[in-house]
Amino acid sequence: MTDYKQEQDMEIEALEAILMDEFKEIHSGESGLSTSNRCFQIKVVAQDDDEDGPITNPAQLALIFSHTETYPDEPPLLNLKSLQGISAEDLRILKEKLQQEASENLGMAMIYTLVTSAKEWLADRFSQDDVGSTEAEEAAKDDVVIPHGEPVTVETFLAWRERFEAELALELAKLMPESVLTAPKEKKLSGRQWFESGRVKGVAAVAEESDVEDEEDIDFDEDDFEDDEEEDMLEHYLAEKSDLSTHSSMRAS
Numbered sequence: 414m415t416d417y418k419q420e421q422d423m424e425i426e427a428l429e430a431i432l433m434d435e436f437k438e439i440h441s442g443e444s445g446l447s448t449s450n451r452c453f454q455i456k457v458v459a460q461d462d463d464e465d466g467p468i469t470n471p472a473q474l475a476l477i478f479s480h481t482e483t484y485p486d487e488p489p490l491l492n493l494k495s496l497q498g499i500s501a502e503d504l505r506i507l508k509e510k511l512q513q514e515a516s517e518n519l520g521m522a523m524i525y526t527l528v529t530s531a532k533e534w535l536a537d538r539f540s541q542d543d544v545g546s547t548e549a550e551e552a553a554k555d556d557v558v559i560p561h562g563e564p565v566t567v568e569t570f571l572a573w574r575e576r577f578e579a580e581l582a583l584e585l586a587k588l589m590p591e592s593v594l595t596a597p598k599e600k601k602l603s604g605r606q607w608f609e610s611g612r613v614k615g616v617a618a619v620a621e622e623s624d625v626e627d628e629e630d631i632d633f634d635e636d637d638f639e640d641d642e643e644e645d646m647l648e649h650y651l652a653e654k655s656d657l658s659t660h661s662s663m664r665a666s
Contacts, residue, residue: 421480424522425453431525444477445492452479455528456496459535471498472539474507476531478524485522488515498539507534 428436435456444452455476473496478489491511493504511527518526 415486417480417483417486420522421484424480424524427522428453428455428524432528439477441479444479445494446477446479446490448479448490450479450481452477455524457528457531457535459532459539472535473497474499474504474531474535476511476528478527485518485520487519488512489524491515491527499535503538507531510534 432455437454439452439454441449441452444454446452455478456473457476458473475494475496477492477494480489481487491508493508493511495501495504511531514527514530515523
């Protein structure tokens with residue numbers, strides 16, 4: 414004849430030695446079980462497969478059990494309570510899983526097996542949530558458009574325009590022959606007059622043949638010189654060039 418009481422007491426002693434502070438006896442009125450027999454509660458937290466201790470996880474539950482008269486030849490009475498971060502639906506799913514495992518382990522002490530299974534289920538369940546939240550965070554980061562470069566304001570646009578017009582005037586000046594740059598002021602052609610004379614095409618062709626480092630032609634459209642500011646900047650450059658040349662000639666003589 415099987416001595417169920419002795420087997421049950423031996424299992425209780427083993428669980429106390431293994432689980433220590435995570436294991437305690439509670440009053441049957443706190444258990445949520447329909448029994449007057451001794452009831453016990455085991456604190457269960459998620460277990461990492463790669464480590465010997467609990468992982469950092471807020472999910473915790475209480476596995477409550479009580480031996481029946483003929484345990485382990487029949488399943489124990491089981492109940493689950495959330496200690497932290499576990500929904501009622503998760504508790505229901507896990508309880509059904511543990512009850513199924515209890516039915517498959519009849520004839521042997523099974524409480525520690527059920528505790529291990531609960532830890533593994535918690536680790537799997539909440540690690541999936543962690544992965545999902547991490548992926549969502551990464552996707553959110555990818556959706557953030559980080560602006561690059563200097564923001565365009567009225568001041569930065571005007572500064573750019575001034576640099577552009579100056580560069581345009583200098584490029585045109587480079588195409589002019591030295592005779593134009595050093596001509597007396599009364600005989601000097603303005604940028605518009607020199608451009609409209611058609612001489613820029615011939616000078617550009619010569620410059621292209623003589624300078625092998627030029628990678629692209631500079632095409633000047635007549636519209637480029639319709640702005641009075643551009644013409645003024647070019648004439649100012651030519652005047653300075655002419656003054657420098659005149660001053661150099663006087664010093665040489």
